[in-house]
Structure formats: structure tokens, C-alpha cells
Amino acid sequence: MDIYKLLANIVGKRYVSNNPAELFIYSRDSGAQSPRIVDYVVLPKTTEEVRQVLILANEKKIPVTPLGGGMSLSALVVPTRGGIVLDMKRMDQILEINEINRYALIEAGVSQGSLKTHLEKRHPRLQHSIPEAPPTVTVVGNVLIQGHGHISPRYGINSDMINGMEIVLPTGDICKIGSPSVGPYWFTRGPLPDLPGLFIGWFGTTGVVTKLSIKLYPKPRYREVITFVTDDIDIIPEAIFETTQVDLLEDFFLISQGKPVWMNRVFFVIIVAGHSEEELEFKKNAYKNVFREIQGGKVVTFVDDLHPALRDRFLAVPPLAALAADFKKGGGFEYTGSIIPIDKVSEAWRKGMEIARKYDMVYSYVHQILGGHSIMFSYNYSFNRADAEDAERTRQALEESNKLTLDIGGMIWKGGVNAQRMTMDKMDAGTVELIRKIKSALDPNGIMNPGNWEVV
Numbered sequence: 234m235d236i237y238k239l240l241a242n243i244v245g246k247r248y249v250s251n252n253p254a255e256l257f258i259y260s261r262d263s264g265a266q267s268p269r270i271v272d273y274v275v276l277p278k279t280t281e282e283v284r285q286v287l288i289l290a291n292e293k294k295i296p297v298t299p300l301g302g303g304m305s306l307s308a309l310v311v312p313t314r315g316g317i318v319l320d321m322k323r324m325d326q327i328l329e330i331n332e333i334n335r336y337a338l339i340e341a342g343v344s345q346g347s348l349k350t351h352l353e354k355r356h357p358r359l360q361h362s363i364p365e366a367p368p369t370v371t372v373v374g375n376v377l378i379q380g381h382g383h384i385s386p387r388y389g390i391n392s393d394m395i396n397g398m399e400i401v402l403p404t405g406d407i408c409k410i411g412s413p414s415v416g417p418y419w420f421t422r423g424p425l426p427d428l429p430g431l432f433i434g435w436f437g438t439t440g441v442v443t444k445l446s447i448k449l450y451p452k453p454r455y456r457e458v459i460t461f462v463t464d465d466i467d468i469i470p471e472a473i474f475e476t477t478q479v480d481l482l483e484d485f486f487l488i489s490q491g492k493p494v495w496m497n498r499v500f501f502v503i504i505v506a507g508h509s510e511e512e513l514e515f516k517k518n519a520y521k522n523v524f525r526e527i528q529g530g531k532v533v534t535f536v537d538d539l540h541p542a543l544r545d546r547f548l549a550v551p552p553l554a555a556l557a558a559d560f561k562k563g564g565g566f567e568y569t570g571s572i573i574p575i576d577k578v579s580e581a582w583r584k585g586m587e588i589a590r591k592y593d594m595v596y597s598y599v600h601q602i603l604g605g606h607s608i609m610f611s612y613n614y615s616f617n618r619a620d621a622e623d624a625e626r627t628r629q630a631l632e633e634s635n636k637l638t639l640d641i642g643g644m645i646w647k648g649g650v651n652a653q654r655m656t657m658d659k660m661d662a663g664t665v666e667l668i669r670k671i672k673s674a675l676d677p678n679g680i681m682n683p684g685n686w687e688v689v
């Protein structure tokens with residue numbers, strides 16, 4: 234029997250395709266990378282179906298690329314060696330919301346939008362951490378790439394919010410990690426050997442996550458945005474330090490754009506939340522005092538006339554800060570997400586602008602502060618998808634900002650295959666060898682998303 238028929242026997246004819254017209258969309262993502270070949274798309278409904286697909290792929294040595302919403306950009310879900318794209322969207326059940334223990338147990342295809350809507354309707358006092366990405370992206374895809382959301386400045390990055398997972402290993406074995414490996418509750422990740430680390434940040438190369446338990450957090454009734462502005466890039470590290478010394482914020486990001494001209498400044502956007510109006514007022518004043526004291530209030534000023542449209546954009550959950558990024562009107566968008574130490578922000582800012590100028594990009598920055606310890610500094614590039622030269626310029630700009638990130642001591646977040654190679658070239662040799670050993674132990678035939686974290 235040919236592979237198509239074997240796959241159809243597992244998931245049903247309707248949920249497998251090798252039709253080029255249907256594979257078109259799976260052969261590319263919305264970033265700047267060129268399309269690649271896909272042989273089959275398979276949409277499983279159950280863990281058992283995932284298991285059978287992996288057993289078949291492992292036996293026949295067919296590459297498998299897991300796909301959530303496919304919006305991590307940098308072509309992480311576009312196969313480098315053809316084979317099967319395992320589209321998880323049909324596994325879309327919210328299995329449990331445990332209010333008292335504050336967690337949500339979901340299947341791998343549950344989107345950010347559906348979990349958000351479900352909580353708003355049925356559990357309005359709880360929320361999860363939502364990235365600024367389109368609502369169709371999956372919660373699982375996001376935690377697996379160590380994403381961050383609208384409450385990450387307060388509670389940490391989203392992969393730290395994992396309680397437990399169910400995983401199908403490339404060989405077809407199924408395991409649970411975290412508390413569900415021991416008892417009925419999906420409420421905590423430890424105290425156990427910390428196995429989630431074998432699947433987080435690996436870009437689907439070590440197994441397929443089928444279920445996830447993620448922490449939920451209190452959702453205060455009131456939210457407000459306060460904004461400060463400066464033209465002095467050099468005070469950014471100090472301002473971040475002072476702001477995060479006062480531990481009262483929910484979200485905190487910096488935004489700046491080349492266009493329109495009035496946005497060509499550094500905006501500090503702070504979201505505070507409170508269970509009462511008094512609490513909100515107290516927090517707002519606390520931050521006004523912080524900024525008043527930074528260099529005597531001379532270089533940073535409070536924006537008390539924020540345009541209502543901008544206020545709504547910042548207060549939306551998630552904030553719609555990057556919305557204006559389509560400068561070239563071609564719908565193309567990709568960014569180097571660099572995780573850098575806070576004291577490197579000014580240098581990254583200046584050098585990033587040079588790259589934008591060199592490649593004819595309108596510079597556009599939205600940086601989220603992740604606790605008081607690091608910042609996700611995004612070098613955003615919008616390009617015209619229909620213009621091949623513009624796409625090529627964008628690829629070169631991305632390559633350069635990836636390199637810059639490593640040069641200044643940072644880490645490239647969710648980088649594609651080239652960025653992973655760049656990272657491994659710098660990596661300690663013992664660590665590279667450990668990666669190789671872990672991958673070959675879990676995936677002896679190298680079928681999972683080959684090319685990614687590949688040690689050559």
C-alpha cells in the first residue's frame with residue numbers, strides 16, 4: 234500500500250492530503266523564507282492517531298513536522314526535507330478548567346482565541362498569558378517556542394507556566410510529564426526530574442505534544458495604560474530597572490516606529506491592573522513617581538493626552554502594538570526576536586536602526602520586558618510579499634540582526650534553521666554534543682522536523 238493509503242487508514246481519507254493545491258499553504262509561512270516541498274498533510278483527531286502516524290513515519294523513515302497555528306514565522310513549520318506536516322488543529326478540545334487550582338487542560342490544537350473566549354464566557358475571573366500573535370495560533374505552539382504574553386512581565390515567560398504535558402515520542406511511545414505522570418491532577422510540573430525541558434525550545438524535533446496543562450492567573454476587573462516618552466535612548470536600561478523595582482505592573486513594553494513621525498520616539502507603555510479603582514489609581518501614581526525621579530523627570534515625560542485609539546490598542550488583550558507594521562503594504566512580516574540583557578538595549582537599538590537603514594526598512598520596534606531580567610527586543614521587518622527583491626533584502630536584514638543578537642551577547646528567539654546553525658557555531662562543544670545525544674536517543678531515525686537543531 235502506498236503511504237497515502239496507510240495514512241488515510243489512520244485518520245480517514247478526509248484528513249490526509251497529497252493534493253498540490255492543498256499542500257500549497259503548508260509549503261510556506263507568512264515570514265520571508267522561501268517555500269519548500271511538502272508531501273502529505275495529516276490532521277489527526279486523537280492521541281492514538283498521532284501515535285499511529287509516528288509509528289508509520291518511523292518505520293518508513295518519513296520526516297514529520299508538527300504544526301500548530303504556523304505563525305512562529307522563520308519557517309519552523311515548513312519541512313526542510315518534505316514528508317508529513319502533522320497539522321494539530323483538529324485536536325481542539327478544552328478538557329478541563331480547574332478554577333481553584335488555576336489551570337487549563339487543553340489539546341494541542343486549541344487556539345489562543347478559543348481559550349481566551351472560553352475563559353471570558355465561563356471563568357471571567359481567570360486569564361492565561363496571551364501573545365500578541367493572531368488569535369488562530371495555538372497555546373501549545375507558543376509555549377513550545379518559549380513565547381511570552383500580555384502578563385509575562387509580571388508572571389514570566391509562557392513556557393514557565395507549563396504544569397504538565399502528554400507527549401507522543403517519535404517511536405510511538407506515549408508519556409505524561411509533570412504531576413499527571415503520578416496522580417490525577419494536572420496542577421504542577423514538579424518536584425520531579427524536569428522533563429518538559431526535553432520538548433520546550435526543540436521545535437518539534439523530540440516529540441509531539443498532544444495535551445498541555447497551563448497555569449491560569451487572576452484577572453483583575455480594572456486595567457489602565459500609562460505612557461511615558463523620551464528621546465534619550467541611553468536612559469532605557471535605567472528606566473527599565475527602576476520601573477521593575479516597583480513590582481506592580483501587569484504588562485510593560487517599549488514601542489517606537491520610524492513612521493508616523495510622532496512615533497519616532499521611545500514610548501514606555503505600562504499596563505496596570507487592579508481589583509478596585511483605588512488599587513488602579515495607587516499603581517498609576519507609583520509609576521508616575523518612578524519616572525519623575527529618573528534624571529529629575531527631565532528626559533522622560535508622562536503622556537497625559539494619549540489618543541483614545543492608541544489607548545484602546547495598548548489596552549486590548551493582547552495589545553495590538555505591532556498592527557501598524559505593514560509599511561510596505563505587501564502583507565509580509567518577520568522579525569528577529571532577540572532575548573538580550575537589559576544593559577544591552579541602547580546598543581541593540583542603535584545598531585538595529587543601522588540595519589534598517591542599510592536594507593531600506595522603516596524601523597519598527599516593540600520590545601516586551603520579561604520580568605526585570607531580560608527583554609524581548611524585536612527587529613521588525615515588513616516587506617512586500619509580491620516583490621522578490623524586497624523579500625531577499627528582508628532575509629539579509631534578518632540574517633544581520635540575528636548575527637547582531639549573538640554578537641552583543643543575546644539569544645535568538647525562535648530562529649529558523651540558519652539562526653540555529655549560527656547559535657550552535659557559538660555554542661559550547663559539550664552542549665552541542667548533549668543536544669545530539671538527546672535527539673538521537675528520542676528520535677533514533679531522525680524523522681522529527683529534520684534540519685532543526687541538527688548537529689552536523
Ligand SMILES: Cc1cc2nc3c(=O)[nH]c(=O)nc-3n(C[C@H](O)[C@H](O)[C@H](O)COP(=O)(O)OP(=O)(O)OC[C@H]3O[C@@H](n4cnc5c(N)ncnc54)[C@H](O)[C@@H]3O)c2cc1C
Binds near residue numbers: 376437
Ligand atoms: C504579528 C505577530 C505578533 C506576534 N507576537 C508574539 C508575542 O507577543 N509573543 C509570542 O510569544 N509570540 C508572538 N508571535 C510569534 C508566534 O506567532 C506565536 O508565538 C505563536 O503563538 C506560535 O504558535 P503557533 O501555533 O503558530 O506555533 P507553530 O508555528 O505552529 O509552531 C511552533 C513550533 O512548535 C512546533 N510545534 C507546534 N505544535 C507542536 C506540537 N503539538 N508538538 C510538538 N511540536 C509542536 C512546530 O513544529 C514549530 O517548531 C507573533 C507573531 C506575529 C505574526
